[in-house]
Structures are given as C-alpha cells and as structure tokens.
Amino acid sequence: MPLESTTLPEYWDTYKPYRGEGEQPTPDVETFAWTQYDGHGPGEEFLGSPRTALELGCAEGKEAVYLARTGVEVTAVDFSAVQIARARRWWDGTPGLAFVEAEACGYLTTTETTFDAIFSIWGALWFTDPDDLIPLIAKRLNPGGVLAFSQAEPIEGYYGPQPMYGNGLAGRKLTLLRWSYPPQWWADLLKRTGFVDIEARVLPAPNPEDVGTLMVRASAPNKVLPADVR
Ligand SMILES: C[S@@+](CC[C@H](N)C(=O)[O-])C[C@H]1O[C@@H](n2cnc3c(N)ncnc32)[C@H](O)[C@@H]1O
Known part of the structure; x- marks a missing residue:
C-alpha cells in the first residue's frame, strides 16, 4: 500500500528557528544560493532573466528577496x-x-497567474509527489519559462518517496516524505511533461566526499500547447 505523508505544515514552523530566541534581526541578503555550501554553485543566473518568478517553499524568503x-x-x-x-x-x-x-x-491549481520562472530550493519540490507537482508547474509557466530546483543528492539505489520521522522520536508520530530520484529520472519526467532544454545533474560538493546537490533546470516550450495536450 503506498505510504501517505501525514506531514502537516506545522512541522516546518520550527525550521531555521535562529536559536537565541526573541525577535530576530532581519538577516543580510547578499547571495542567491542553490546549494548547502556557502559560495558554491550557481547564483540567480541559473533562472535565466525572468520578469516574474514563483518560489515554492520559500521559508524565510531570502532568495525571493534577493531576486x-x-x-x-x-x-x-x-x-x-x-x-x-x-x-x-x-x-x-x-x-x-x-x-x-x-x-x-493548491496554489498552482487555483492561481490564474503564469510566471517566467518557477523555482524551489530544497523546498516544496523535494517534499511533494513530483508526479502531481510537475504537471501543475508546467501549466503555470509562460512559453519559454524556466523551472529550476535543487535538493540533496539522492542516495544511490534508494529512490522514490522516502519516509522519516518528522517529529524526533518522542511525541505524536509524524511521517515526513521526501521524493529523491537520480538526475535521469527527473529528466524523463520533465520530458514526458513537455519540458525542453532539460539539464539534470548532481553538482559535487566542494569536498567531493561530502553530499552533493541535485540541480535541475528545464524550459517550457516556446509555443503554447493546445489545452487538450496540456
Ligand atoms: C527545507 S525547507 C527549505 C526552505 C528554503 N527554500 C531554504 O532554502 O531555506 C522546505 C520548505 O518548504 C516548505 N514546503 C514543503 N512542502 C511544501 C508544500 N507542499 N507547499 C508549500 N510549502 C512547502 C516548508 O514549509 C519549508 O519552509
């Protein structure tokens, strides 16, 4: 039986709590980062030159502000x-x-806005079934628009939705699912969904022994697809 994620949005309320308590000062925003290593990997240019952009899973919002x-x-x-x-x-x-x-x-299903770029940095694209999310993204990109996302390098041989306890080992059991696949799987899904100019790869960490970053970018076709094939 497929495992349903029981993750609630509240799980993420404690993400990046900035220990030290109290109201935190607004952080500086000097870079646009896709990877888990400071100063590593591409910056905002990975998105091309969008006039409008949608971030899925922004948390504190630094990349959105930068852009x-x-x-x-x-x-x-x-x-x-x-x-x-x-x-x-x-x-x-x-x-x-x-x-x-x-x-x-839910947002992609209800909004009527379309975007030049849609991106996710270790965000909703890692924690949502891509078979559901990628087709919805395709419908909300302008012709030629870019989808770009990053997340942790998958563990070789262990692909698909991966459950973990999202609440530590005490308290109410909360299952968190992450969808991890190798680059070729992402490229195939994007191709099947109608994307073109697809690049999917693992960017090695600065120290190659450390975990790398899955980086994916693809474009919506330049011509609008007729409604019945979208
Ligand atoms: C690991 S954090 C990454 C946040 C941010 N992009 C960063 O790099 O710090 C994942 C974020 O995605 C959000 N998220 C996960 N699944 C989501 C979904 N289905 N819809 C909207 N947000 C989601 C979470 O609430 C959380 O803030």
Missing part, C-alpha cells in the same frame, strides 16, 4: 504559517515581492 531586489516580480509561497509570518515581518514593503501562505499544489 525582487534585482527587479524581478516575485511571489513566494510556503504552507508554514510561521515561516510566512516571519518572512513578512522581515521583508514587508520590499517592492515587487509578495509572500503567500499556501500549499504548492
């Missing part, structure tokens, strides 16, 4: 009320930036 400050109109979505509240507290008033509290599939 908005370059003149891109950015919508940043996260289903954790705490993450969105903190992002708004920190970045409220940033021109061209909107934070939305919503689940990624």
